[in-house]
Amino acid sequence: MSTENEGTAVPADPTAPSAPPTPPTPPVPPAPAVDASEQAAVPQSAPGPSPRPEPATAPLPVTPPAEAPPHGPAAAYTQAPAGAPAHASSGAAGGWPPPPPNVPAWGAAAPASPAAPRKRTGGLVAAVLAAALVAGGVGGGIGYWAAERGDGGSSSTTVSAGDSPASFKRDPGTVAAVANKALPSVVTIQAKSGGAQGEEEGEGGTGTGFVYDKEGHILTNNHVVASAAEGGTLSATFSNGKTYDAEVVGRAEGYDVAVVKLKEAPEGLTPLPLGNSDSVAVGDSTIAIGAPFGLSNTVTTGIISAKNRPVASGDGSSGKNSYMSALQTDASINPGNSGGPLLDASGAVIGINSAIQSTGSGFGQSQAGSIGLGFAIPVNQAKNVAEQLIKTGKPVYPVIGATVNMTDKGEGATIAEQGAGGTPSVTPNGPAAKAGLKAGDVITGFGDRQIDSGPTLISEIWTHKPGDAIKLTYERDGKTTTTTVTLGERTGDN
Numbered sequence: 001m002s003t004e005n006e007g008t009a010v011p012a013d014p015t016a017p018s019a020p021p022t023p024p025t026p027p028v029p030p031a032p033a034v035d036a037s038e039q040a041a042v043p044q045s046a047p048g049p050s051p052r053p054e055p056a057t058a059p060l061p062v063t064p065p066a067e068a069p070p071h072g073p074a075a076a077y078t079q080a081p082a083g084a085p086a087h088a089s090s091g092a093a094g095g096w097p098p099p100p101p102n103v104p105a106w107g108a109a110a111p112a113s114p115a116a117p118r119k120r121t122g123g124l125v126a127a128v129l130a131a132a133l134v135a136g137g138v139g140g141g142i143g144y145w146a147a148e149r150g151d152g153g154s155s156s157t158t159v160s161a162g163d164s165p166a167s168f169k170r171d172p173g174t175v176a177a178v179a180n181k182a183l184p185s186v187v188t189i190q191a192k193s194g195g196a197q198g199e200e201e202g203e204g205g206t207g208t209g210f211v212y213d214k215e216g217h218i219l220t221n222n223h224v225v226a227s228a229a230e231g232g233t234l235s236a237t238f239s240n241g242k243t244y245d246a247e248v249v250g251r252a253e254g255y256d257v258a259v260v261k262l263k264e265a266p267e268g269l270t271p272l273p274l275g276n277s278d279s280v281a282v283g284d285s286t287i288a289i290g291a292p293f294g295l296s297n298t299v300t301t302g303i304i305s306a307k308n309r310p311v312a313s314g315d316g317s318s319g320k321n322s323y324m325s326a327l328q329t330d331a332s333i334n335p336g337n338s339g340g341p342l343l344d345a346s347g348a349v350i351g352i353n354s355a356i357q358s359t360g361s362g363f364g365q366s367q368a369g370s371i372g373l374g375f376a377i378p379v380n381q382a383k384n385v386a387e388q389l390i391k392t393g394k395p396v397y398p399v400i401g402a403t404v405n406m407t408d409k410g411e412g413a414t415i416a417e418q419g420a421g422g423t424p425s426v427t428p429n430g431p432a433a434k435a436g437l438k439a440g441d442v443i444t445g446f447g448d449r450q451i452d453s454g455p456t457l458i459s460e461i462w463t464h465k466p467g468d469a470i471k472l473t474y475e476r477d478g479k480t481t482t483t484t485v486t487l488g489e490r491t492g493d494n
Contacts, residue, residue, distance in 0.1 A: 178287055178347040179299045185211040185272045186289045186340060187236040188296040189224055189246075189260070194231025204228060208290040208340030209236065209260065210272050210349065212386060216265025219386055220339030221354050222251040222258040222322070223314075234260055239297050242266070250389030253493045254397055255462065256313065256322035256354050257377065257385040258339075272341055275348030277327065277378035280304055285345040286329045288353055288374070290337030302331030302372075308449065310456035311375045313355040320493075325449075325459040326375035327351045333374035342376040351376030381463055398466045398487040401430025402437060406454040412442040412475065413457035435472060435485040444480070445473030461487065 170176045192204035207224030211217075218236055225248055228234045234246040244262045251258035284304045292298050306328040312321045329342060333353050342351035357373035388396050403419040403426075415432070416425040417439050425439045426432050437443075443451050446460045447470050464470065466489030473482050 173345060175287060175299070175301055178343060178345070179289065182272060182287075182289060182341070182343060182347055183239045183297055183299075185270050186297070187211070187218060187238055188291040189218075189220060189339065190235045190237070191225050191228040192233045193227040194233075204232065206291055206294045206336050207338045208336065208353070210289075210341045211269050212259070213271050214269050216262035216269060217249065217386075217390060218246065218260045218262065219352065219382065220258050220260065221352065222253055222256045224339040225251065225258050225260055226253075236260070236262060237296065250393040250395070252385050252389065252395030253320050254322055255377065255381065255385045255395060256324065257352070257382050257389070257395075259386050259389045272343075273348045274379055274383060275344055275346070275350045277350045277380045280307065280327060280344070280350050280378075282306060286331045286350075287343040287345075287347075288329070288331040288333055288337060288340060289343070290333070290340030290353060292332070292334035292336045292370075294336055298337075300332040302329050302374075304328070305330050305373075308460075309375060310453070310459040311355055312455040312459075313375075321455075322354075323455055323459045323462060324354065324375070324377050324381070325463050326355070327378055329374050329376060330372040331374060332370040332372075334370050337374075349379050351379050352382050378463070384465065394492045396466065397490045398461055398464050398468065399430075399490050400432045400435075400437075400461060400472075400485055401427035401488055402432035404443070404454040404457055409453040411452070412444040413451050413454045415439050415441045415443070431485050431488045435483045437472075437474065437483070437485075438476070440476070442475045443472060444475055445471075445482075447471060 170180075187209050189207045189209050190204060191207065204227055205224070207220060209218040209220035209224070212219040225234060229248050229251060234248065235243050236246045237243040244264060244266070246260045246262050249259040249261050282304050286302050286304055288300045288302070290298055304327060309326045309328045311324050311326045313324075314321045327342065327350065329351075331342070333356050337353045338355075340353045341349045342353050344350050353374060353376050355375040356370060357375075358371070385395055388394070403416045404413040405416050408414055415437060419425045419427075426437060443457055445451055446457060449456075449460050451457050451460065464487055466487050469484055469486045471482060472485045473480065475481070
């Protein structure tokens with residue numbers, strides 16, 4: 001998988017709807033008499049922000065003045081209640097339109113309204129409407145005031161920030177706790193290929209790795225560092241922002257595993273604990289940490305979706321594939337997550353994130369994002385490979401000593417008629433030959449795993465070690481036979 005960076009930003013929408021104007025109110029019959037105490041009551045509103053003003057939903061009585069102006073809506077002719085003060089800008093007593101009623105200052109007590117004659121009820125209702133419209137214009141302030149001054153003087157149920165808990169502790173085992181502990185041991189790797197003599201360094205990519213031991217060894221994918229392996233440069237950046245130069249110790253193309261070492265490793269490195277990938281169960285929680293599209297220290301979560309998933313993936317440049325019997329997870333994994341740890345709920349590493357399924361081009365080098373199909377190298381296998389690379393700098397592969405067809409699928413792994421360059425497909429005196437296998441045999445079972453193709457067979461073989469004796473099932477001339485093969489070994493990728 002490649003690890004180029006990309007990203008987009010989505011602008012926020014600044015627009016917001018506004019309230020429509022209130023339509024004119026038609027005349028209606030007078031409303032029934034209202035007690036003076038009810039006239040002075042202020043309706044309650046729920047605590048919190050006030051909504052936008054709404055149009056009146058009930059028609060109000062209208063009393064035309066002695067001399068109606070020639071123009072204007074009917075609502076403008078409503079008579080002011082007795083005792084209402086004249087507006088400051090009014091030219092004469094009873095100036096038109098009448099001034100709005102006084103609104104209590106923020107937090108002030110509501111003034112009592114004087115009792116009004118029954119015949120002036122319509123005017124008082126109009127005054128209440130005017131007060132409601134003013135309250136709507138003031139907005140949240142009046143809404144809060146009404147909640148504070150409701151029936152019975154009950155206090156607001158609004159919770160202020162000061163009422164929040166003074167401290168918050170995350171229990172061990174939560175995603176936040178696991179991530180917080182693991183992040184200081186995860187690094188973002190920058191790899192740049194070596195340029196030709198006299199030229200600048202070539203292009204590179206971004207991947208992830210994690211601290212393997214206190215000596216400064218970092219475990220990652222081969223395809224993350226392959227571009228820098230021959231004369232290029234490597235650097236590792238920790239979550240605290242500190243960057244260290246690194247160099248390749250060893251890499252295994254077939255396993256897609258590599259070990260790099262910090263040139264000047266800081267003191268106090270904390271290796272991530274390694275779990276047991278053989279004991280992982282489908283449905284177990286997973287946590288992935290990496291740098292998808294260059295976004296360092298990204299944490300995603302999911303579950304184990306499947307185990308022993310045969311996966312073949314390439315680095316996009318060498319034309320050589322790696323094979324794994326992978327852990328499948330739906331945790332979001334993207335280019336740049338490669339080489340990062342896949343953790344269980346306890347924070348132990350159970351795999352190395354290595355490949356994703358793309359809707360565009362299948363396994364490999366698509367820059368498409370995660371579709372919930374990510375694959376990790378089981379940590380038990382990765383640990384064995386890492387120890388080999390640290391000790392000798394070269395990988396060691398278990399083999400059966402036979403060349404199988406890598407294109408057919410569904411019928412098993414068929415032993416080819418010829419090997420590479422016209423060599424025998426079954427190595428003379430090799431493991432397969434000693435087990436009685438011949439060209440044309442179709443291997444259908446390896447240990448307790450069903451085999452449907454050549455890549456599946458190789459993925460299963462590489463989960464074992466040289467010297468392991470494995471039960472093998474094959475078909476020849478329509479007959480099924482079982483035998484035992486003792487795995488041989490091959491050193492290096494060439």
